Amino acid sequence: MAGLALRCNRADGPRMKAPPRAAPVALAVLLLPCVPAGAQSYPDRLTHYIVPGSPASGADVLGRIVANGLTQLSGQQVVVENRSGAGGNIGAELAARAAADGYTVLQVSMTHALNVSLYRKLGYDLLRDFAPVTQLATSPSMVVVHPSLPVKSVGELIKLAKARPGAINYASAGTGTPTFLAAELFKGHAGIDMVHVPYKGGGEAMTSVISGETSVYFASAGIALPFVRQGSLRALAVTSTQRLPFLPAVPTVAEQGLPQYQSGNWYGLMVPAKTPRELIARMRDGVAAALAEPAVKKRLGEIACVAVADRPEEFAAFLKAEIGGMEKLVRQFNLRADG
Numbered sequence: 254m255a256g257l258a259l260r261c262n263r264a265d266g267p268r269m270k271a272p273p274r275a276a277p278v279a280l281a282v283l284l285l286p287c288v289p290a291g292a293q294s295y296p297d298r299l300t301h302y303i304v305p306g307s308p309a310s311g312a313d314v315l316g317r318i319v320a321n322g323l324t325q326l327s328g329q330q331v332v333v334e335n336r337s338g339a340g341g342n343i344g345a346e347l348a349a350r351a352a353a354d355g356y357t358v359l360q361v362s363m364t365h366a367l368n369v370s371l372y373r374k375l376g377y378d379l380l381r382d383f384a385p386v387t388q389l390a391t392s393p394s395m396v397v398v399h400p401s402l403p404v405k406s407v408g409e410l411i412k413l414a415k416a417r418p419g420a421i422n423y424a425s426a427g428t429g430t431p432t433f434l435a436a437e438l439f440k441g442h443a444g445i446d447m448v449h450v451p452y453k454g455g456g457e458a459m460t461s462v463i464s465g466e467t468s469v470y471f472a473s474a475g476i477a478l479p480f481v482r483q484g485s486l487r488a489l490a491v492t493s494t495q496r497l498p499f500l501p502a503v504p505t506v507a508e509q510g511l512p513q514y515q516s517g518n519w520y521g522l523m524v525p526a527k528t529p530r531e532l533i534a535r536m537r538d539g540v541a542a543a544l545a546e547p548a549v550k551k552r553l554g555e556i557a558c559v560a561v562a563d564r565p566e567e568f569a570a571f572l573k574a575e576i577g578g579m580e581k582l583v584r585q586f587n588l589r590a591d592g
Contacts, residue, residue: 292531296329301357305344305364307337307454310426311392311473311556315520316360318552319389322543337454340429340590341365342375349377353525355532359383362520366575368429370583372590379576383523385568387537389544390558393493393517394435395474396506397486399465407490407509410469414445422448424458424467428590432458434582435471435492435516441586442511462486473518474500475556492516497557519561519575521568533565 302320306312313335320331336344341364351357365379377383396407402421404410414421425433428451440447450467452458455476462470463485470477470486474497480486481500490506491497494515506514522540524533541562543549553560563571582588 292529292535295355295532295535296327298329298356300329300331300355301351302331302333303344303348303357303359304333304335305337305341305360305362306335306426307452307456308335309459309476310337310455311476311518312360312362312455312520314476314556315390315392315553315558318549318556319360319522319540319543322546322549323539326543326546327539335454338427340368340371340427340433342368342372342377342429345379346376348523349382349525351525353527353529355524355528355536357525358386358536359523360389360520361523362431363434363518363575363579364430366572367434367579367583368590369576370580371429371588379523380572382526384526384528384533385565385572386522386524386533387540387565388519388521388561388563388568388571389540390553390560391517391519392556392558393474393491393497394431394471395477395481395491395500395503396439396469396489397462397472397477397481398469398489399462399467400484400487401465402468402487404489405487407504407506407511410489411443411445411510414443414447418446419448421469422450422467423469423471424461425449425451425471426455426458427451427453430455431516431518432471432473434588436469437586437588438516438582439471439506439511439514442514471516473556475558478557499557520558521572537562537565 302316304312304316316333320333323331336347345359345365348357348359369379398404404413423436425436452461458470459472461467463480474491477486481488488503490509491503492506496505544560544562
């Protein structure tokens with residue numbers, strides 16, 4: 254997508270004599286296999302970047318960083334379109350029906366791998382209707398609470414929840430989202446009951462816990478950090494296996510009595526299934542170049558995201574493994590789409 258030129262490397266083959274100047278048509282025919290029709294000028298118009306999340310959510314912030322980086326590199330506008338709701342399924346259904354021309358991309362996350370097992374019926378098939386481009390980044394989560402909740406650690410939260418079963422509620426960006434999964438896994442590991450309050454996206458969920466409408470939120474670490482620093486939220490733990498370098502004083506959930514607990518999120522890009530492979534390759538290379546830009550790397554660090562930028566076949570294998578892993582979790586913790 255960054256407008257990188259396609260090249261043919263014939264260094265390993267037999268040397269060919271230069272064609273005579275009187276045969277330009279023959280030269281063009283020789284080059285055709287190396288420059289597929291349409292790929293040499295791609296992209297040459299606006300690209301729709303669908304984010305199945307609300308404005309100001311972790312998915313939205315990441316999507317805008319990537320879209321802006323691609324715009325800067327390619328010279329063609331990449332526009333983020335927020336399509337939140339139904340745990341990421343509304344945006345995915347829209348993208349599945351889009352033209353397979355390389356000008357509509359879908360930002361997926363762990364949510365979509367989970368939804369394969371969580372929902373009985375979906376309006377799309379993640380593996381059949383889409384082709385993988387690349388995994389964009391990974392991101393840990395943070396357990397935050399409204400300051401009015403009288404807890405300062407995971408242990409205290411568990412103790413309070415056991416003393417008052419069903420009295421504490423937690424916000425999520427919607428059933429099936431990483432914020433939902435992280436909380437449900439926490440409930441399962443801790444043996445507690447908290448009431449799920451689903452919202453249409455991460456922005457609304459964050460607002461709810463800041464206002465005190467809800468008490469607990471398993472938020473994207475980078476998005477929650479400013480509110481923790483200003484005192485609007487209290488951080489109890491991070492969900493990664495290790496403490497975060499920019500929050501060394503905040504312990505992990507595992508350190509606080511739940512050693513098997515780990516959660517987080519990943520994001521990737523997919524396109525409609527019939528998108529030409531040449532365009533997918535161009536898109537992946539453009540994304541990798543954008544993620545390597547110093548300004549983009551700096552912004553990713555600010556929201557606690559680690560760039561990946563693997564190849565389509567690697568992301569495809571990762572997706573299949575994630576779907577299988579999510580299926581086991583759905584059965585183990587009896588998860589269901591209740592909102």
